[in-house]
Amino acid sequence: MKDIYTTLKDWTAKDTPYAIARVTETWRSSPRPVGSALLVGSNGEMAGSVSGGCVEKSVVQKAMKVLETGQPQLATFGVKNEEAWEVGLSCGGKIEVIIEKAPAFMAGHEDFWKRFSQAIETDQAMVWISRLAEEINTPVLFTGEDNDLPAAVNEAANRALKSGRSEVQEIGGERYFFHSFPCKPTLLIVGSAHITAELLSIARQFDFKTIIVDPRDAFARNTTYSIRPDQVLVNWPQEVMGEMKLDHFTYAVALSHDPKIDDEALSILLRSEVPYIGALGSKRTHQKRLERLKERGFSDDELSRIHAPIGLSIGAQTPAEIALSIMGEIVMVKNRL
Numbered sequence: 001m002k003d004i005y006t007t008l009k010d011w012t013a014k015d016t017p018y019a020i021a022r023v024t025e026t027w028r029s030s031p032r033p034v035g036s037a038l039l040v041g042s043n044g045e046m047a048g049s050v051s052g053g054c055v056e057k058s059v060v061q062k063a064m065k066v067l068e069t070g071q072p073q074l075a076t077f078g079v080k081n082e083e084a085w086e087v088g089l090s091c092g093g094k095i096e097v098i099i100e101k102a103p104a105f106m107a108g109h110e111d112f113w114k115r116f117s118q119a120i121e122t123d124q125a126m127v128w129i130s131r132l133a134e135e136i137n138t139p140v141l142f143t144g145e146d147n148d149l150p151a152a153v154n155e156a157a158n159r160a161l162k163s164g165r166s167e168v169q170e171i172g173g174e175r176y177f178f179h180s181f182p183c184k185p186t187l188l189i190v191g192s193a194h195i196t197a198e199l200l201s202i203a204r205q206f207d208f209k210t211i212i213v214d215p216r217d218a219f220a221r222n223t224t225y226s227i228r229p230d231q232v233l234v235n236w237p238q239e240v241m242g243e244m245k246l247d248h249f250t251y252a253v254a255l256s257h258d259p260k261i262d263d264e265a266l267s268i269l270l271r272s273e274v275p276y277i278g279a280l281g282s283k284r285t286h287q288k289r290l291e292r293l294k295e296r297g298f299s300d301d302e303l304s305r306i307h308a309p310i311g312l313s314i315g316a317q318t319p320a321e322i323a324l325s326i327m328g329e330i331v332m333v334k335n336r337l
Contacts, residue, residue: 001037002181005120007047008039008102012113017042017105019063023050024132024177025168027078027094035166035179039102042067050097051077063099072100074132096168098132098177103139115141119181125249127160128179129153132168162248184209185249185334188274189229190237190265191256192219195280198323199253200227206331211244213237213265214256237265246272251330253278253310263292270302276333278310278326 001008001022011018021038031052038056039047040063050059055077062073078094103109103116119126119141129140129149140149142157149157152171156178160167164182168175187208189196196212203210210229214220215236233240246252252269254262257280269277270293281289286308293303311325312332 001035001048001179002120004037004039004048009117011039011041011047012102012104012117017067018102019066019099020102021050021059021063021097021099022177022179023095024074024098025096031093032095038063040064040067040099051095055095055097059097059099066099066101070101070106071135072098072133072137074098098130100130109139112139112141119143123183125161125164125183126181127157128177128181129157130177130179132175132177164249183249185251186211187330188213188241188244188246188250188252190214190252190254191258191261191280192216192223192232193255193257193280195255195319195322195326197223197225197227198320199255199326200225200229202323202327203227206327208251213240215239215261216256237261237268241265241268246274248273248275250274251276251334253280253326253330255280257281259289259292263289263296266293266306267296267298270298270305276307276330277305278307278329280310281308283309 019040021040023032023034023036026034031054032050036050037048038050038059040060044060046056046060049056059075062075066073074096076094076096104113116128124143127142129142131137142161144158144161147154150172153176156169156171156176160178160180164180166178166180168177185208187203187210189199189210189212192212192214200210204227211231211233212220212229213233213235215234217234220232220234246269252274254265256262262279266277266279279286279289290303307329311322312328314321314325316322316325
């Protein structure tokens with residue numbers, strides 16, 4: 001839904017009510033993933049998509065009814081659904097969609113919308129919690145702070161917040177949709193090397209924030225980048241990484257090829273929650289690296305978190321190909337979490 005936020009903000013500013021349709025569940029093949037959204041204006045204007053065009057016509061019709069009555073609707077479209085045969089869910093799958101009036105235009109929900117917009121604009125991770133029922137219910141915005149949610153709902157919201165995955169959970173006989181809005185992922189690159197410039201270009205395509213840490217001033221400041229990193233820190237890893245937010249949305253690679261730099265970074269990363277740690281070097285180089293890290297007290301299980309040799313096995317030879325293999329491995333880890 002972040003991809004249509006600009007339109008959403010513009011429609012809200014015009015003070016004209018509109019409906020939001022969101023995919024809550026999918027079964028088998030589906031053209032759009034859970035969390036995909038479609039905005040529907042009172043004049044039938046659309047922004048976004050819940051099915052790539054397969055069921056949008058029917059969703060718009062239902063959205064008009066929602067705008068008229070204020071009552072949300074749950075709609076399911078699948079290969080055995082007569083409505084789906086008519087509009088055509090060509091992938092042969094099944095989707096569930098919740099259609100409701102935008103909270104910005106629902107009395108008493110103005111604070112929710114203000115906090116939602118602020119979280120989007122400040123890149124704060126959050127979860128929009130909706131009870132899936134065909135009656136007006138209060139949306140809840142969860143950011144990990146203390147709240148009055150039931151324990152089981154709070155636990156499910158925390159899982160969604162950390163994983164960045166949206167899902168439906170049945171809790172206490174009620175179905176809840178935990179719509180996760182993760183913050184932008186961060187690519188932390190230790191070492192400004194020939195591969196780094198290529199990796200920055202690919203990372204930008206996947207909307208990663210990028211940080212480079214390298215104590216070598218000549219490398220950190222003088223490398224030519226076609227895409228500039230968001231931040232360059234000319235420091236030793238141990239000087240700055242201890243203060244960084246090394247969480248589930250951070251993916252780290254050690255590329256300096258200098259043990260004095262990489263080992264320090266890896267020692268910090270192995271004690272963090274980052275889901276991906278990659279290190280440049282051959283199998284022989286990595287074996288020596290493991291021996292050094294074992295001397296620092298790391299176990300075999302802990303060291304198994306390091307992806308080395310780094311990247312997917314695609315026969316990469318050039319810096320651009322190596323960067324592609326690294327980003328491919330990062331995306332693979334990111335999407336299977």
